[in-house]
Amino acid sequence: MTLQTRTNGTLRHLLTLEGMTRAQLEALLARAQKFVKPIGEPPVQSRSLDGITVANMFTEPSTRTRVSFELAAKRLGADVVNLEVQLSSRVKGESMLDTIYTLEACHVDVFVIRDAEAGVPGLVAEHVQPHVSVLSAGEAHLSHPTQGLLDALTILQAKKKFDGLKVAIVGDVKHSRVARSALHVLTTLGVGEIRIVAPRALMPEAGEFVGCERFTSLDGGIAGVDVVMMLRIQKERMATAQIPDADRYFAKFGLSAERLAKARPDAIVMHPQPMNRGIEIASDVADGPQSVIRDQVRNGVAVRMAVLEAVIEGRH
Amino acid sequence: MTLQTRTNGTLRHLLTLEGMTRAQLEALLARAQKFVKPIGEPPVQSRSLDGITVANMFTEPSTRTRVSFELAAKRLGADVVNLEVQLSSRVKGESMLDTIYTLEACHVDVFVIRDAEAGVPGLVAEHVQPHVSVLSAGEAHLSHPTQGLLDALTILQAKKKFDGLKVAIVGDVKHSRVARSALHVLTTLGVGEIRIVAPRALMPEAGEFVGCERFTSLDGGIAGVDVVMMLRIQKERMATAQIPDADRYFAKFGLSAERLAKARPDAIVMHPQPMNRGIEIASDVADGPQSVIRDQVRNGVAVRMAVLEAVIEGRH
Amino acid sequence: MTLQTRTNGTLRHLLTLEGMTRAQLEALLARAQKFVKPIGEPPVQSRSLDGITVANMFTEPSTRTRVSFELAAKRLGADVVNLEVQLSSRVKGESMLDTIYTLEACHVDVFVIRDAEAGVPGLVAEHVQPHVSVLSAGEAHLSHPTQGLLDALTILQAKKKFDGLKVAIVGDVKHSRVARSALHVLTTLGVGEIRIVAPRALMPEAGEFVGCERFTSLDGGIAGVDVVMMLRIQKERMATAQIPDADRYFAKFGLSAERLAKARPDAIVMHPQPMNRGIEIASDVADGPQSVIRDQVRNGVAVRMAVLEAVIEGRH
Numbered sequence: 001m002t003l004q005t006r007t008n009g010t011l012r013h014l015l016t017l018e019g020m021t022r023a024q025l026e027a028l029l030a031r032a033q034k035f036v037k038p039i040g041e042p043p044v045q046s047r048s049l050d051g052i053t054v055a056n057m058f059t060e061p062s063t064r065t066r067v068s069f070e071l072a073a074k075r076l077g078a079d080v081v082n083l084e085v086q087l088s089s090r091v092k093g094e095s096m097l098d099t100i101y102t103l104e105a106c107h108v109d110v111f112v113i114r115d116a117e118a119g120v121p122g123l124v125a126e127h128v129q130p131h132v133s134v135l136s137a138g139e140a141h142l143s144h145p146t147q148g149l150l151d152a153l154t155i156l157q158a159k160k161k162f163d164g165l166k167v168a169i170v171g172d173v174k175h176s177r178v179a180r181s182a183l184h185v186l187t188t189l190g191v192g193e194i195r196i197v198a199p200r201a202l203m204p205e206a207g208e209f210v211g212c213e214r215f216t217s218l219d220g221g222i223a224g225v226d227v228v229m230m231l232r233i234q235k236e237r238m239a240t241a242q243i244p245d246a247d248r249y250f251a252k253f254g255l256s257a258e259r260l261a262k263a264r265p266d267a268i269v270m271h272p273q274p275m276n277r278g279i280e281i282a283s284d285v286a287d288g289p290q291s292v293i294r295d296q297v298r299n300g301v302a303v304r305m306a307v308l309e310a311v312i313e314g315r316h
Numbered sequence: 317m318t319l320q321t322r323t324n325g326t327l328r329h330l331l332t333l334e335g336m337t338r339a340q341l342e343a344l345l346a347r348a349q350k351f352v353k354p355i356g357e358p359p360v361q362s363r364s365l366d367g368i369t370v371a372n373m374f375t376e377p378s379t380r381t382r383v384s385f386e387l388a389a390k391r392l393g394a395d396v397v398n399l400e401v402q403l404s405s406r407v408k409g410e411s412m413l414d415t416i417y418t419l420e421a422c423h424v425d426v427f428v429i430r431d432a433e434a435g436v437p438g439l440v441a442e443h444v445q446p447h448v449s450v451l452s453a454g455e456a457h458l459s460h461p462t463q464g465l466l467d468a469l470t471i472l473q474a475k476k477k478f479d480g481l482k483v484a485i486v487g488d489v490k491h492s493r494v495a496r497s498a499l500h501v502l503t504t505l506g507v508g509e510i511r512i513v514a515p516r517a518l519m520p521e522a523g524e525f526v527g528c529e530r531f532t533s534l535d536g537g538i539a540g541v542d543v544v545m546m547l548r549i550q551k552e553r554m555a556t557a558q559i560p561d562a563d564r565y566f567a568k569f570g571l572s573a574e575r576l577a578k579a580r581p582d583a584i585v586m587h588p589q590p591m592n593r594g595i596e597i598a599s600d601v602a603d604g605p606q607s608v609i610r611d612q613v614r615n616g617v618a619v620r621m622a623v624l625e626a627v628i629e630g631r632h
Numbered sequence: 633m634t635l636q637t638r639t640n641g642t643l644r645h646l647l648t649l650e651g652m653t654r655a656q657l658e659a660l661l662a663r664a665q666k667f668v669k670p671i672g673e674p675p676v677q678s679r680s681l682d683g684i685t686v687a688n689m690f691t692e693p694s695t696r697t698r699v700s701f702e703l704a705a706k707r708l709g710a711d712v713v714n715l716e717v718q719l720s721s722r723v724k725g726e727s728m729l730d731t732i733y734t735l736e737a738c739h740v741d742v743f744v745i746r747d748a749e750a751g752v753p754g755l756v757a758e759h760v761q762p763h764v765s766v767l768s769a770g771e772a773h774l775s776h777p778t779q780g781l782l783d784a785l786t787i788l789q790a791k792k793k794f795d796g797l798k799v800a801i802v803g804d805v806k807h808s809r810v811a812r813s814a815l816h817v818l819t820t821l822g823v824g825e826i827r828i829v830a831p832r833a834l835m836p837e838a839g840e841f842v843g844c845e846r847f848t849s850l851d852g853g854i855a856g857v858d859v860v861m862m863l864r865i866q867k868e869r870m871a872t873a874q875i876p877d878a879d880r881y882f883a884k885f886g887l888s889a890e891r892l893a894k895a896r897p898d899a900i901v902m903h904p905q906p907m908n909r910g911i912e913i914a915s916d917v918a919d920g921p922q923s924v925i926r927d928q929v930r931n932g933v934a935v936r937m938a939v940l941e942a943v944i945e946g947r948h
Contacts, residue, residue: 040447042367043423051674053703064418067397071369071422074395079706081699094909102696102905105929106703107675131672273418277410297421356763358683359739380734383713387685387738390711589734593726613737 003125010314013125013134014307016143017184025188029153032299032306036153039298048309049076054110055103056082058137064273065137065146068297069112072304081108087115087124096120097127104132110308114138133311135304141175146307147272148181150299152189154292155227157299158268162189168215168222168263170197171231171253171280174204178231178272183209197221199253201242218253222263230255230271233280246279256282260290268292319441326630329441329450330623332459333500341504344622345469351618352469355610359617364625365392370426371419372398374453380589381453381462384613385428388620397424403431403440412436413443420448426624430454449627451620457491462623463588464497466615468505470608471543473615474584478505484531484538484579486513487547487569487596490520494547494588499525513537515569517558534569538579546571546587549596562595572598576606584608635757642946645757645766646939648775649816657820661785664931664938668785671930680941681708686742687735688714690769696905697769697778700929701744704936713740719747719756728752729759736764742940746770765943767936773807778939779904780813782931784821786924787859789931790900794821800847800854800895802829803863803885803912806836810863810904815841829853831885833874850885854895862887862903865912878911888914892922900924 004020006012011024035044054073058066066082073080083103087096100111110133113121118140125134138144152162159165167186173179173196186194196204197215215221222228233253238245244252260269269281269291277283286293320336322328327340351360370389374382382398389396399419403412416427426449429437434456441450454460468478475481483502489495489512502510512520513531531537538544549569554561560568576585585597585607593599602609636652638644643656667676686705690698698714705712715735719728732743742765745753750772757766770776784794791797799818805811805828818826828836829847847853854860865885870877876884892901901913901923909915918925 037423039421039423040445043369045367051677053675055699064415064422067371067399067419068422070397071395079703081702083699094915095906098905098907098909099696101926102929103699105671105926106696106700106933107669107671107930129672273414274411275414277414283410294417294421297418298423301422353739355737355739356761359685361683380731380738383687383715383735384738386713387711589730590727591730593730599726610733610737613734614739617738 003122006314008314011307011310012314014145014311015121015125015134015136015139017145017148017181017188018143020188022188022190025149025152025185028149028303028306028310029156031310032149032153032302035302035305036299039294043075043301044305045075047077049073049078049312052078052109052312053107054078054080054112054308055108056080056112057085057087058082058114059084059086059116063114065114068300069137069304072301073308076305076308078308087113087117087120097124100124100128104128109133110135110311112137116140118142131315135307135311138177141177142180144177144181146300146303147178148185149303149307150296151182151229151270152185153299153303154270154296155186155268157295158292159226162186162191164192165227166193166195166225167191167227167229168195168197168225169229169231170218170221170255172202172233172237173198173209173231174202175234176231179229182229183212195221195225197253199243202237218255218259219262222259225263226267228255228260228263228267228269230269230281232272232274233276235276235279250279254278254280254282255285257285257288260285270296273297319438322630324630327623327626328630330461330627331437331441331450331452331455333461333464333497333504334459336504338504338506341465341468341501344465344619344626345472347626348465348469348615348618348622351621352615355614359391360621361391363393365389365394365628368394368425368628369423370394370396370428370624371424372396372428373401373403374398374430375400375402375432379430381430384616385453385620388617389624392621392624394624403429403433403436413440416440416444420444425449426451426627428453432456434458447631451623451627454493457493458496460493460497462616462619463494464501465619465623466612467494467498467545467586468501469615469619470586470612471502471584473611474608475542478502478507480508481543482509482511482541483507483543483545484511484513484541485545485547486534486537486571488518488549488553489514489525489547490518491550492547495545498545499528511537511541513569515559518553534571534575535578538575541579542583544571544576544579544583544585546585546597548588548590549592551592551595566595570594570596570598571601573601573604576601586612589613635754638946640946643939643942644946646777646943647753647757647766647768647771649777649780649813649820650775652820654820654822657781657784657817660781660935660938660942661788663942664781664785664934667934667937668931671926675707675933676937677707679709681705681710681944684710684741684944685739686710686712686744686940687740688712688744689717689719690714690746691716691718691748695746697746700932701769701936704933705940708937708940710940719745719749719752729756732756732760736760741765742767742943744769748772750774763947767939767943770809773809774812776809776813778932778935779810780817781935781939782928783810783814783861783902783904784817785931785935786902786928787818787900789927790924791858794818794823796824797859798825798827798857799823799859799861800827800829800857801861801863802850802853802887804834804865804869805830805841805863806834807866808863811861814861815844827853827857829885831875834869850887850891851894854891857895858899860887860892860895860899860901862901862913864904864906865908867908867911882911886910886912886914887917889917889920892917902928905929
């Protein structure tokens, strides 16, 4: 994705982790680590985004990802405006771009965009002026790059390395942008083995997740892994009978303490949230000693601070 | 409510005024008084909440109480994020708590919570980490502690004392969190006589408001009082025929100038807003010389600044 | 509008441009010009509104005008709160004013109000305290004064003068607050000739736009003009058959490159946005070398900074 990188080699946009180099990813993780503070200690604050304006463009008002970006920007000294918008490249692409141009003319420097439709962040990135950056906060089922980075950072903190790790991604892999961004980042960072575990109906097409071993049984899928990445299951899919109902889903694919015991004893458990407790994950596992789910959230703000700082710093 | 107080004696949460000591309440009022400035003068600003993050979690976007908390936090230097959320302990308690944990992991220090359901602020307070505080901004019909404090401060400013005052609380006492918080704070601060005045259908159960004389006639209820606290009537209750329609309600329980004359000549008139002018209160009374309704609002920001400062200061 | 001006001659409210003196308008434009920075350079920031609180009261959450005001206020150091409200003088005037009084008692200094109903900003301005200012952000079809100012500033930047210019305002003039504010400001600033170009159904009444030549043909209307101000057409009006459908509208009143050639070769093209590309304006014209549409947006923030600074500065 040369669109993402400036000719001086710095990061300009963050649309996907696919194609980023190991050095780029490691630099972002190192930058993010500087922003990590234990929960209960004051967050890092700086003025490195002083005079910078960030526009959060989300389709829903209250998403936690929006708050995470908002706090990341404010703690670096940026001005932040929140807009609820339906961006859509298909129906009204030009009108969407006019909204972007309008905000750009208000001296917005960074657009943070979440949209259910594929292609929107990239389309915006192609049209903004050279000093403006676009950060995807989740694009359809394709990409959620800051989530991928925070997942990688969380694994690195727990395991101190990527090489040789075994990671199982479990659940609705087919529809998951979290799974795809995890695949991209972890592969590039040298994770040795990535498995995908899903019911047949939620298994991605054969052309995707190439090189990942596929499991339709959770017991087999997590045997001996270092990292268990659970995904959120959309309950709506149960209604349409693609997959069994909640109880049967939990029985087959829910991460219980018994099941988790099949992974390595020091395996960590991750979830991008929001969780369906009792459906894809048991509460005692979500809150248990192997869970790093709250570390993921904490790292999320740090990663977003790092990305914001990197794209602005690189303009000079 | 030991949940509210740290072992070092400082205030940690503000969920209810019930059970707080006179010394605690007086300290909060004294702290709030420092933040009071006449309307038209610049508000007090400080940096005492620098580095602190406050999350306003309200079920509606535009409530004036949200704005009051937002401005209180900003004027102390805090970062503020607003979330519209439906919190509910009953249906989805764990999912609600996961939202709280997520924000906590984003280094949110203070949750300001309004919810129509009883128990939510307390449930959150039980689950947050030791450095985190929860402030109720209105809990079902039970409690509205910052409203109680601002009401007490307004009375103190006007009357210079609590001892020996006679206070009438008038209207839909049964469903009113404002009335309950007023009862708690004024009783502890030494108000001599609290009367409740309501139509039979809106009179609280006998087990509540113990020690308050009850009146179903406004004329009798406000005779000789120092303070008339009017409550908002929900027009929806008229539709269900629990109480008479607007005109008849005003004729029986509306505070007109003639009726107000039965109180002490220096009696003050209060209302928590929003007012139904012409239903529970006549416009000339609401805007008249005995009204302290706008003082209440001004004191509301000061009280919220005081509470925010107190719970953060007490962490050290 | 003496309501707008303090006895010391300074601007207190901005409700309409009608009746403002040429000196007042020129002073605002000169002040705004100081805040203009090219897109891509950092915006001007100052602390001249430090300690000031601005309440944005809009009926919709995401309007670009709200963001423009919000950024203008923040870049001057003000605290900003956003409220979504349905203000309406007709149904619930007193309740609306109580909301205003409440915010005033929270030390709000400036109300920025957009409402679909005529009379609301003026009604609020009549009732706020002497230190408080009201800025209209769009009032029914009547007035959009900051839009008029930004349009004037944009013309001045391009043409260096107003005297002797010919301006065509094209489209739904009848329902347009943008057209009315343009008329007021440009007439006072000395524009020599203002033409209105509209289908018969969208032509204003004879008693309005007095002195403007009227055209029902776009070709004739823009012949030889220096400035073409396009207006947004409401597609809903097409459904009601007041005007032809989109294709036929474009054929008759859409600004294509061919049509634009009938204006002066150095004519500029303006649009208040959002644009219906392909209906009232061709995309190649909107994005072409004669378009100053993005300058208008950039100037919008500068104009709002100037107005905010002026009304606060004038209090002293």
